[in-house]
Amino acid sequence: MAKPHHKSKLRDLMAGYSFMSPAIVILGCFLLLPIAYSIFLSFHRVNLLGTVSYKFTGTANFERMLDDPRLWIALRNTFKYALIVVPSQTLLAIVLASILNMKLRYRNFFRVAFYLPTVTSSAVLVLIFMWIYNSNGLLNFMLEAVGLPTYNWLGDPSVALLGIMIMNIWSTAPLFMVIYLAALQDIPETLYEAAEIDGASGWQKFWRITLPQLKPVTFYVIVMGIIGTFQLFDQSYIFSAGSGGPNNATLTMVLLIYQYAFKSLDMGYASALAFLLAVVIMLITVVQRLIFKEERLN
Structure with missing residues (x-):
C-alpha cells in the first residue's frame, strides 16, 4: 500500500515541477545566474578589452570603497x-x-x-x-x-x-x-x-x-x-x-x-x-x- 502512494506522490511532484519549469528556467537564466556572476566579478579584476580575463583579488574591490x-x-x-x-x-x-x-x-x-x-x-x-x-x-x-x-x-x-x-x-x-x-x-x-x-x-x-x-x-x-x-x-x-x-x-x-x-x-x-x-x-x-x-x- 505504501509503494503506490509513494509513486503517486512522486508523480504529482514531478508534474508540479514540470509546470514550474518554464518559470524556473527563466528566473535561473535572467535572475539567479546574473546575481551569481555579479558576486563572482566583485572578487575579481576583469579585463574586457581583447582577451577577456579574470584576476582574483579577494576583498580588494570592497576595501577600495573606503577610499x-x-x-x-x-x-x-x-x-x-x-x-x-x-x-x-x-x-x-x-x-x-x-x-x-x-x-x-x-x-x-x-x-x-x-x-x-x-x-x-x-x-x-x-x-x-x-x-x-x-x-x-x-x-x-x-x-x-x-x-x-x-x-x-x-x-x-x-x-x-x-x-x-x-x-x-x-x-x-x-x-x-x-x-x-x-x-x-x-x-x-x-x-x-x-x-x-x-x-x-x-x-x-x-x-x-x-x-x-x-x-x-x-x-x-x-x-x-x-x-x-x-x-x-x-x-x-x-x-x-x-x-x-x-x-x-x-x-x-x-x-x-x-x-x-x-x-x-x-x-x-x-x-x-x-x-x-x-x-x-x-x-x-x-x-x-x-x-x-x-x-x-x-
Missing part, C-alpha cells in the same frame, strides 16, 4: 533623495487617495488625470522638466513675468537634486495613490459608522481607523519607494548627461555603478558596488519590517 570619495557622495545623495522623496510621495499618495475616495463630482475624471504622469515615459518627463528648469524655460519665464529674479536651476549644485526630487514625487505619487485608493475601498464602512455613532470627528476617524487599516499597504508602498529611489538612474543620467553633475550633485549609486562599469570598464569594482547597494536595500527593508510588525497580520 573612494565619489562613492560617499553618491551614498549621501541617494540617502538624501530617499529621505525626502519616499515620505513626500507616500503622504501625497494618501492625501490624493483620500480625496478621490470621497463622493466628489467628476472624481473618475480626476482619477484618470492624476494618474497620467505615471504612464508617461520617464525620459519624456525628464525632458519636460529640463525645459521647465532651463534658464530660458517656463519656471524662469513665470518668475520674470511677476518681477522676481530668475535662477540657474540646472547649474546650481544646491538645487539640482531637488529638481529631480520634485519631478519624481509628482510622477510616482499617482501610482501609489491608486494602491491606496484600492485599499481604502476595502475598509468596511461599518467601522466609520460605529465611530460616527460614538461621536468621532473626521480627523479621529482618519487617524484611528483609516491609517491603522492602511498599515500593510503603507509598508508595501514605503518598501517599493525605497527600492525605487535607491535605483534612481535615468532621471539623474539625463539631467546631467551621464556625469552626475553639476559638481556631483546628482550622482547616485546606480549612476556611479554605470560609470565604473561602462565608462571605466571596471566591472569588478562596479559589481562590488552593486552588491553593496543590494545589501543596503535589504537592510533597510528588514528594519522597515520590524517597524511595521502589524504587516504580518491578515
Whole structure:
C-alpha cells in the first residue's frame, strides 16, 4: 500500500515541477545566474578589452570603497533623495487617495488625470522638466513675468537634486495613490459608522481607523519607494548627461555603478558596488519590517 502512494506522490511532484519549469528556467537564466556572476566579478579584476580575463583579488574591490570619495557622495545623495522623496510621495499618495475616495463630482475624471504622469515615459518627463528648469524655460519665464529674479536651476549644485526630487514625487505619487485608493475601498464602512455613532470627528476617524487599516499597504508602498529611489538612474543620467553633475550633485549609486562599469570598464569594482547597494536595500527593508510588525497580520 505504501509503494503506490509513494509513486503517486512522486508523480504529482514531478508534474508540479514540470509546470514550474518554464518559470524556473527563466528566473535561473535572467535572475539567479546574473546575481551569481555579479558576486563572482566583485572578487575579481576583469579585463574586457581583447582577451577577456579574470584576476582574483579577494576583498580588494570592497576595501577600495573606503577610499573612494565619489562613492560617499553618491551614498549621501541617494540617502538624501530617499529621505525626502519616499515620505513626500507616500503622504501625497494618501492625501490624493483620500480625496478621490470621497463622493466628489467628476472624481473618475480626476482619477484618470492624476494618474497620467505615471504612464508617461520617464525620459519624456525628464525632458519636460529640463525645459521647465532651463534658464530660458517656463519656471524662469513665470518668475520674470511677476518681477522676481530668475535662477540657474540646472547649474546650481544646491538645487539640482531637488529638481529631480520634485519631478519624481509628482510622477510616482499617482501610482501609489491608486494602491491606496484600492485599499481604502476595502475598509468596511461599518467601522466609520460605529465611530460616527460614538461621536468621532473626521480627523479621529482618519487617524484611528483609516491609517491603522492602511498599515500593510503603507509598508508595501514605503518598501517599493525605497527600492525605487535607491535605483534612481535615468532621471539623474539625463539631467546631467551621464556625469552626475553639476559638481556631483546628482550622482547616485546606480549612476556611479554605470560609470565604473561602462565608462571605466571596471566591472569588478562596479559589481562590488552593486552588491553593496543590494545589501543596503535589504537592510533597510528588514528594519522597515520590524517597524511595521502589524504587516504580518491578515
